[in-house]
Structure formats: structure tokens, C-alpha cells
Amino acid sequence: MTAPMADGFARALAAAVKAPSPHNTQPWRFEVRGSRIDVLLDPERVLPVSDPGARQARLACGAAAFNLVTTLRGEGRRVSVRFLPGPRRLVTVEVLGRHEPAEAERRLAAAVHARHTNRRPFQDRPVPERARSALVAAARDGGADLHLLDRGARYDAVAALVRRAERLQETDERYLGETRRWTGRPRGETSGVPAAAAGPPASPAPALALREFAGSQDLPAREYEQQPLLGVVTTRHPGQDTRAGFAVERVLLTATVHGLSASFLSQPFEVPGPRGELAALFRREGEPHTLLRLGFGFTTPGAPRRPADEVTTVVGESGRAEGLHG
Ligand SMILES: Cc1cc2nc3c(=O)[nH]c(=O)nc-3n(C[C@H](O)[C@H](O)[C@H](O)COP(=O)(O)O)c2cc1C
Incomplete structure (x- = not known):
């Protein structure tokens, strides 16, 4: 893997972990292999009482995959997305080349870092x-x-x-x-x-x-x-x-x-x-x-996250796990 690619993935992975998840369990793992990132379900972090079938945990993994994709696209990378049947490996995102990101793509990518679940009262103001x-x-x-x-x-x-x-x-x-x-x-x-x-x-x-x-x-x-x-x-x-x-x-x-x-x-x-x-x-x-x-709400504090490198494995040519660079 080249250094610029690893660097781009570090930002995308930092965005992926900003996804919402039930009770902020962050039930995901990421595997980087060359130009590909796989999103995996972490069964240890599925809530056994409220989510015994892991539906909400898979939903959270899908949200993390969207953050990966939107960040890569916002940075000018052309990507493909494949949904997999699981039970553990759920999505494969592959970087195919470069493209010129539209302004809307950049705005969506920036929103990853501004979005928070807002449990406080909203204003009585209709959504236009x-x-x-x-x-x-x-x-x-x-x-x-x-x-x-x-x-x-x-x-x-x-x-x-x-x-x-x-x-x-x-x-x-x-x-x-x-x-x-x-x-x-x-x-x-x-x-x-x-x-x-x-x-x-x-x-x-x-x-x-x-x-x-x-x-x-x-x-x-x-x-x-x-x-x-x-x-x-x-x-x-x-x-x-x-x-x-x-x-x-x-x-x-x-x-x-x-x-x-x-x-x-x-x-x-x-x-x-x-x-x-x-x-x-x-x-x-x-x-x-x-x-x-x-x-329409008022500002609300966000929830903390585990850093991306704690949940990411970089798999080298030999199939051995390496550290996350960049
Ligand atoms: C599938 C799913 C179900 C959720 N259900 C609830 C819920 O019922 N009530 C709630 O207050 N938050 C719910 N959340 C929001 C999470 O608690 C929140 O995403 C997590 O604490 C991280 O905070 P953030 O969204 O502000 O980044 C849910 C999130 C997901 C992905």
C-alpha cells in the first residue's frame, strides 16, 4: 500500500467511526487490503436484549460504510460499494480511481463531523x-x-x-x-x-x-x-x-x-x-x-468514539495484519 492511499483511508476510517450506533456500541471492525476496505460486524458489541438478531448493529455498520464512501468521494476518489450477505463481512468498498467531487458531495462529507443524535426538544417549526x-x-x-x-x-x-x-x-x-x-x-x-x-x-x-x-x-x-x-x-x-x-x-x-x-x-x-x-x-x-x-433543534453534545486504529486491521500482501498508517 502506498503512503498517500493509507493517509486517505485514515481520514475515511476516522469518518466511518462517527456513524450512529445503538447506545453508541460501535459494533464494527474494518479490514484494509490494498485499495479495498471491508466493514465487518463485531458480534461482541451486539446488544443481546434489545437487538438479539443484530439488525440494528448491521444498520450501524451500513451507516459506517456510508461515511467511508462519502468521505472517499468527497476527497475525489471513485469508489464501488458491494453489500455482502454476512454474517460478519457486510460491505466491501473499493477505490477504483479518481473523480472530481461535486460541491454537494463535499458538503455531505463535511456533515459527517457535524451530525449528532439530538434527544432534546425541537422547535415547533415545520420542516420546509x-x-x-x-x-x-x-x-x-x-x-x-x-x-x-x-x-x-x-x-x-x-x-x-x-x-x-x-x-x-x-x-x-x-x-x-x-x-x-x-x-x-x-x-x-x-x-x-x-x-x-x-x-x-x-x-x-x-x-x-x-x-x-x-x-x-x-x-x-x-x-x-x-x-x-x-x-x-x-x-x-x-x-x-x-x-x-x-x-x-x-x-x-x-x-x-x-x-x-x-x-x-x-x-x-x-x-x-x-x-x-x-x-x-x-x-x-x-x-x-x-x-x-x-x-430544528439547538446544539447538542456528541458522543465519544473509539479511535479508528483500535477497530481497523490492515492486511498486507502476505495476508498478515499490519498497523494502520497515516
Ligand atoms: C440503529 C440505531 C438505533 C438507535 N436507537 C436509538 C434510540 O432508540 N434512542 C436514542 O436516543 N438513540 C438511538 N440511537 C442513537 C445512538 O444512541 C447514537 O447514534 C449514539 O449514541 C452515537 O451518538 P451520535 O449519533 O450523536 O454520534 C440509535 C442509533 C442507531 C444506529
Whole structure:
């Protein structure tokens, strides 16, 4: 591997680890082989209670792959992307040559470092049409579909499923234990959700139940927006969690470019009953993977990460692992 190539990969890998992941578990590993980077699932970092089938972990790996790709493209590299069946090796990204990056590609790449999950109240200000169509196009360009909901029977049905799943999880000791282990983390830890990234408790209760994390309870209660814009990401075919994650990250970065904040509402995906009902609501569109809350927020602190070299193996010509250079 040449030094400039290693240097370019170091920046792309630093971007990859900025991807969102459930409870900031960062369930990924990267393998660099010449001009190729593979994204692998790290089974040790899959949440056994809320994500026993590793769907959300694969989604996070897909998001990390998008950050790799968008950074390489933003730097003027032409790349190919191949989704693999797994169970461990999920995506192969290969650098094929150079291209002149468009301004939009550069902006998307820069957004990787500005995006944070925002669990705090949003402003009661509608998301303009231009941003909505950009988000829908971003999902499509990423290989999935985004359905935006801001009122109506389907909105109410989705909100009711979030509330029901949240209530079921509130009385599940195994689930509560898992959440406690991964949230409310003190400064200095490189995994898990820091206490500072939690949102305050909601008062009065909003239409949607936002998950309470360790750290939330220490903040004074605040009023949340009453009816945030919701986005449901679906894929036409079942089992495309990694591809869905690739598209979700494209949506999140596009939201960042448009000055929007986002947070995840994963409760209905984590409880079997509500998950089935959510799937039934979107049967015509395909398989739902993620539920996002979108709107205008205020600045929010980010969550720390493990450095890229801790999760990357560079495999040399001989097939032996080497250090990450650059
Ligand atoms: C598949 C998936 C599900 C998530 N579900 C939730 C959720 O239900 N509630 C929440 O507050 N954050 C959720 N998150 C956000 C993560 O907690 C967040 O990405 C992580 O803490 C890293 O922080 P950052 O997104 O600010 O970089 C989810 C992220 C992913 C990728």
C-alpha cells in the first residue's frame, strides 16, 4: 500500500467511526487490503436484549460504510460499494480511481463531523418542503425509501406503537439493565451514551415517548414539540439491514446539511409485538428499519468514539495484519 492511499483511508476510517450506533456500541471492525476496505460486524458489541438478531448493529455498520464512501468521494476518489450477505463481512468498498467531487458531495462529507443524535426538544417549526424532498431523495440515492409522516391515521398509529413499546420496555428488567449499562457514561469513556447527550424528561407528555436514558432524570423537565416530523426508512426487500443503514446515514447527513436535527425512536423495533404491527403498517412499501424524529433543534453534545486504529486491521500482501498508517 502506498503512503498517500493509507493517509486517505485514515481520514475515511476516522469518518466511518462517527456513524450512529445503538447506545453508541460501535459494533464494527474494518479490514484494509490494498485499495479495498471491508466493514465487518463485531458480534461482541451486539446488544443481546434489545437487538438479539443484530439488525440494528448491521444498520450501524451500513451507516459506517456510508461515511467511508462519502468521505472517499468527497476527497475525489471513485469508489464501488458491494453489500455482502454476512454474517460478519457486510460491505466491501473499493477505490477504483479518481473523480472530481461535486460541491454537494463535499458538503455531505463535511456533515459527517457535524451530525449528532439530538434527544432534546425541537422547535415547533415545520420542516420546509425543499428539505423534505432532499431527505426523500437521499434515502432513494442510498438504496432505500423514506416515508415522511406529520399527521393522519398512520402517524397516530406509529406514535401509539412507540408509546406501547416504551411502556413494555419500562417494566422489563433485562432491557432496563442493558440501557443502564450503556448510558449515563462518565466523561473519558469511548463507548456508550454520555450523560450529557441525554434529553431532559418531557412535561407535559408529548405525542411520542422519547426514551429516557441514565442522565435524563438529573435535568429539569422541558416541553417537547407536540408533533415532530417522523421518517420511516424502508427497503423493498426483507433482510437489507446494512443497506438500510447506508441510506439512513445519507438521510441524516442530508438533514445536517439542511440545518435539521434528528433522533431515533427504536422502541417499536425492539419489542416483538409492536415490531410486527409496525411491519404490517408498512407492508405495501417493504420492510421498515428505522424510525426517525426530524426537526430544528439547538446544539447538542456528541458522543465519544473509539479511535479508528483500535477497530481497523490492515492486511498486507502476505495476508498478515499490519498497523494502520497515516
Ligand atoms: C440503529 C440505531 C438505533 C438507535 N436507537 C436509538 C434510540 O432508540 N434512542 C436514542 O436516543 N438513540 C438511538 N440511537 C442513537 C445512538 O444512541 C447514537 O447514534 C449514539 O449514541 C452515537 O451518538 P451520535 O449519533 O450523536 O454520534 C440509535 C442509533 C442507531 C444506529
